[in-house]
Amino acid sequence: MKKANQIASLIGIAIAMFFFVLTFQFKQIEYQDTGPALMPRLYSGVLIVLALILFFNSYRTKEKVEKGNVKMALITMALVLTIVVLIPIIGFYIITPIVIFVFLKICQQTNKKILFGLPIGVVLFIFVFFQKILSVPIPTGIFFQ
Amino acid sequence: MKKKVMVLTMLAFMLVFAAACGNNTESASEQKPKATPSEEKEVAKDELKFPEKPVTLVVPYAAGGGTDATARALAKAAEEFLGQPIGVVNKTGGNAIVGMSEVANAKPDGYTLLFNTSEIVILPHQGMSPITYEDFAQIAQINFDPSALTVPADAPYNTLEEFLAYAKENPGKIRVGGSGTGGIWHLGSASIEKVTGVKLNYVPYDGGAPAKTALLGGHIEAVTISPAEVLTQVKAGELKTLAVLATDRSDSMPDVPTFNEAGYDVAVGVWRGIDAPAGTPAEVIEKLQEAFLKAAKEQEFITFMENNGLGIVLKGSEDYHKMVKKDNDFYKELLGELGLSN
Amino acid sequence: MELLLQGLMNVLDIKVVSILFLSGAVGIFIGSLPGLTATMGVALLLPVTFGMEPVKGILLLVGVYFGAIYGGSISAILLRTPGTPSSAATALDGYEMTKKGLAYKALTVSTLSSTIGGILSVILLIFIAPQLAKFALKFSAPETFALALFGLAIISSISGTSLVKGLMAGFAGLLIASIGIDPIGGFPRFTFGTANLMGGISYIPVLIGLFAASEAFHTAENVLIQTKTVSTSINKVKLKWAEFKKLIIVILRSTFIGTFIGMIPGAGGDIASFVSYNEAKRWSKNPDEFGKGNMEGVSASEAANNGCTGGAMIPLLTLGIPGDAVTAVMLGALMVQGLQPGPLLFTNHADIVYTLFIGMLFANMLILFYGMLGIRLFVKILQIHKAILTPIILVLCIVGSYALGNNFFDVWVMLIAGIIGYVMNKYNFPPSPVILALILGPMMEASLRRALVISSGDVSIFFTRPISATLLLLAIGTLLYPIILDWKKTRKTTTDAKQYDASNID
Numbered sequence: 002m003k004k005a006n007q008i009a010s011l012i013g014i015a016i017a018m019f020f021f022v023l024t025f026q027f028k029q030i031e032y033q034d035t036g037p038a039l040m041p042r043l044y045s046g047v048l049i050v051l052a053l054i055l056f057f058n059s060y061r062t063k064e065k066v067e068k069g070n071v072k073m074a075l076i077t078m079a080l081v082l083t084i085v086v087l088i089p090i091i092g093f094y095i096i097t098p099i100v101i102f103v104f105l106k107i108c109q110q111t112n113k114k115i116l117f118g119l120p121i122g123v124v125l126f127i128f129v130f131f132q133k134i135l136s137v138p139i140p141t142g143i144f145f146q
Numbered sequence: 147m148k149k150k151v152m153v154l155t156m157l158a159f160m161l162v163f164a165a166a167c168g169n170n171t172e173s174a175s176e177q178k179p180k181a182t183p184s185e186e187k188e189v190a191k192d193e194l195k196f197p198e199k200p201v202t203l204v205v206p207y208a209a210g211g212g213t214d215a216t217a218r219a220l221a222k223a224a225e226e227f228l229g230q231p232i233g234v235v236n237k238t239g240g241n242a243i244v245g246m247s248e249v250a251n252a253k254p255d256g257y258t259l260l261f262n263t264s265e266i267v268i269l270p271h272q273g274m275s276p277i278t279y280e281d282f283a284q285i286a287q288i289n290f291d292p293s294a295l296t297v298p299a300d301a302p303y304n305t306l307e308e309f310l311a312y313a314k315e316n317p318g319k320i321r322v323g324g325s326g327t328g329g330i331w332h333l334g335s336a337s338i339e340k341v342t343g344v345k346l347n348y349v350p351y352d353g354g355a356p357a358k359t360a361l362l363g364g365h366i367e368a369v370t371i372s373p374a375e376v377l378t379q380v381k382a383g384e385l386k387t388l389a390v391l392a393t394d395r396s397d398s399m400p401d402v403p404t405f406n407e408a409g410y411d412v413a414v415g416v417w418r419g420i421d422a423p424a425g426t427p428a429e430v431i432e433k434l435q436e437a438f439l440k441a442a443k444e445q446e447f448i449t450f451m452e453n454n455g456l457g458i459v460l461k462g463s464e465d466y467h468k469m470v471k472k473d474n475d476f477y478k479e480l481l482g483e484l485g486l487s488n
Numbered sequence: 489m490e491l492l493l494q495g496l497m498n499v500l501d502i503k504v505v506s507i508l509f510l511s512g513a514v515g516i517f518i519g520s521l522p523g524l525t526a527t528m529g530v531a532l533l534l535p536v537t538f539g540m541e542p543v544k545g546i547l548l549l550v551g552v553y554f555g556a557i558y559g560g561s562i563s564a565i566l567l568r569t570p571g572t573p574s575s576a577a578t579a580l581d582g583y584e585m586t587k588k589g590l591a592y593k594a595l596t597v598s599t600l601s602s603t604i605g606g607i608l609s610v611i612l613l614i615f616i617a618p619q620l621a622k623f624a625l626k627f628s629a630p631e632t633f634a635l636a637l638f639g640l641a642i643i644s645s646i647s648g649t650s651l652v653k654g655l656m657a658g659f660a661g662l663l664i665a666s667i668g669i670d671p672i673g674g675f676p677r678f679t680f681g682t683a684n685l686m687g688g689i690s691y692i693p694v695l696i697g698l699f700a701a702s703e704a705f706h707t708a709e710n711v712l713i714q715t716k717t718v719s720t721s722i723n724k725v726k727l728k729w730a731e732f733k734k735l736i737i738v739i740l741r742s743t744f745i746g747t748f749i750g751m752i753p754g755a756g757g758d759i760a761s762f763v764s765y766n767e768a769k770r771w772s773k774n775p776d777e778f779g780k781g782n783m784e785g786v787s788a789s790e791a792a793n794n795g796c797t798g799g800a801m802i803p804l805l806t807l808g809i810p811g812d813a814v815t816a817v818m819l820g821a822l823m824v825q826g827l828q829p830g831p832l833l834f835t836n837h838a839d840i841v842y843t844l845f846i847g848m849l850f851a852n853m854l855i856l857f858y859g860m861l862g863i864r865l866f867v868k869i870l871q872i873h874k875a876i877l878t879p880i881i882l883v884l885c886i887v888g889s890y891a892l893g894n895n896f897f898d899v900w901v902m903l904i905a906g907i908i909g910y911v912m913n914k915y916n917f918p919p920s921p922v923i924l925a926l927i928l929g930p931m932m933e934a935s936l937r938r939a940l941v942i943s944s945g946d947v948s949i950f951f952t953r954p955i956s957a958t959l960l961l962l963a964i965g966t967l968l969y970p971i972i973l974d975w976k977k978t979r980k981t982t983t984d985a986k987q988y989d990a991s992n993i994d
Contacts (some may be wrong), residue, residue: 002915002916009653009656009915013656016663017663020666023677027677028675033936034941035940036941037675040662040666041666044662044663045659047655047659048660051652051655051656055652055653058652064649064650067914069914070709071706073709073710073711074706074708074709076708077704077705077708078906078907078910079904081701081886082903084886085899091684093887097883101879104879105879108711110875112550115876123879123883127887131887136235137894138235139889145976164551207529210534210820211817213533214531215824216821218538219538237895238687238892238895239683239684239893239895239898240682240684240686240687241669244683244684244893272674273681274669274676275687276683318944326669326672326674327672327673348941349938349941350674350938351938352671355753355810356753356754358809359625359809360629365629365942378808378829378831379808379831381832382831382832385830453824453825453826488676
């Protein structure tokens, strides 16, 4: 965890610096209040201090990183990313069932009912509940209008 | 077995829901997803054939708000005259700019419309919106609500003249609340300062309602928000409206004089109207204008507007366009003077 | 009293009762889905009420509102996926209880607390609404600032294992919250000229990402393992009467906090539940157990957010000023029906007002009915295989965050927050401070600067007003308390002296 905390601390400092520097581009139209830049500067300043504390405390931390199958989590993230990227192009109703099917395959599901039933069921539910009942205009992509 | 129970529960829930809505959902008209610009251009060959499919009315504000409610009431009334369902879609984000640009970039075929507000003539001058009123073809104005100068009922001034005299004697002492800096109600207050020469202390709030709350709590001395937002308290005798920033008196407050009557030529307020993307064929605009103006004269819509204290001001395509252009120039100048243009 | 009886007669109409039954179920369902909040549920059903009679239409929305606030706790407890922002604090201990196999008990506690909190707040609404409303009006910018600061100070008590990490998450959240149009000067900050950033990052997609999506990614780690984990070992441990008796104080306190915060314009159930959670921890005999599955935490959060419902109605009905986001939508519903909320409502439409009161009591009792009936079914969600549940939750995250404003940008915010949330969880950075900062950050900054405009730049406005000064003191106390506790604990372990027992410190 020591290394992780040090990296986290550096990321924190980087974020804070990024915001801090940008505040100097603000146009100052203060009249009686503090102006637009003060609070973000305060926030980034405190964040830097906290990050430094974390950095120096990291030498005596007893925290442990939880072990897990990170690969599987990354695959899941990639699959969600695929859906989000492809929705505007080929539409929600096509990409989503395909990705769910792929996910179930990766999870070594063999039950045919689940393999085919779940993708169709989920999409059907979204169609009926969100699109029809709640009138949410689910994007259908550029091929279907 | 257990899965079956789950599935059955889910089904039951869905049925219950469908029943709940089905009972009274005439308004939940189905809607086709909106057209994207990349679709093959197809010009309406026969004007009489419009509209052939449901029309989408984009509201750039969240569901449940005042603009949304007005749009839905109007859409419901206009369906009859248009002969096709009108699906209201809320597209929020970026202070309404996301919804506005969506329609500005839509195919100009009259099937994607915008329920636009006066923000379109304010935001561009503050550098907050790349799109302007010129990106739209104005179809019809539906409503106008002036900024109404309202004070507590026990305030030491009873008329606009007394208020201005007090303000002159105590420059910067009167704290006026309204929307955020550069928002319409701030511009209401700012134009009072501009035309009368008094000095006020403007306090920005997140909108009209919080400003009214502060006024009721005695934390500020006046507000410059819409009549709709203060009407209840005015009727209850807790607040009094001294004047409205308009050329004509407001329908919901016929007894309140205008700034115009006091000799100041100024009109600041929120308007709402129907817009189509620029480049929409004139025949389509004609048809839409007719349908929406007729709808706005329906009794049900009038009652809705009265209940909400919203003023109905109808203008056809041409007059609406002129008004928008005039407003645009006015706010451009005002924001420049306030040092708020970017 | 006569009016209340008359109201009771009006509610006991078969149509009104069935509307309440249906809307309650719909509300619970909407609330339990991540992405569909109470505000959205009410807003989406608003057009349905236009054609209905006033009482029926409003009670339909009331049923959805109350049901959704309760429903949010179900998914928060079972899946660490708060269905509504109001249940974010419920997830802190609710999900830990589920991990220990105590899902059944957690849901019982949540149901009972929600019902009692809701009913008590409606009773307060009925009997002392006008007096409370006057108090709510005293809240000006300095008070709101102090309340927001107090809320943010809670970060120190929900930080979990590492205070520094919690505070870092909180301050990063505050920076994110400052993206968008500056609330007082109207200046666009950190927007890079993009329209979507102008409006700021809204907290609901972030909430869905940090909690629901990140938890789904975390669960995905174990989809290949077929062992019997939490899911199959649902411990049917029920709530004992003696345990419930201990909760009564927590519920009462949280209800009052909830009603109080609910009636303050601009502050809603999300803030109320965090504040109550913090107070429950402060007064608890076992503050160390919070965050590890203490049912007082679940109870506090749920009593508070349902207590908030009645509270938010107080300024709405008496002043015409909505107390939270949901009642802002209901204000529209009342206006459409020709019922102008405000001082005249009680004199002109007393019959309708009292019918609404009885209907609200009824709607809260329905939570008990559905809750107790449903718990056995709700916990069955845990028996669904993770490989099936994970894609369902993630698809709901996508659709839910899109449905908020039909803006695809929110889906990206959700996904990025989900990935960041997953990483944060791995390295012990708690997600709740980020949410708290996103909700309270803009409120704090806007009211601080607004107060200075009101006072013409005089800082003493914060200390000379009694409510503001009290809340500021509370904020400082809340911030320092865990630090002192931490320090005393270190001393205790080093000196091993029993008189420094941290649990006895108030």
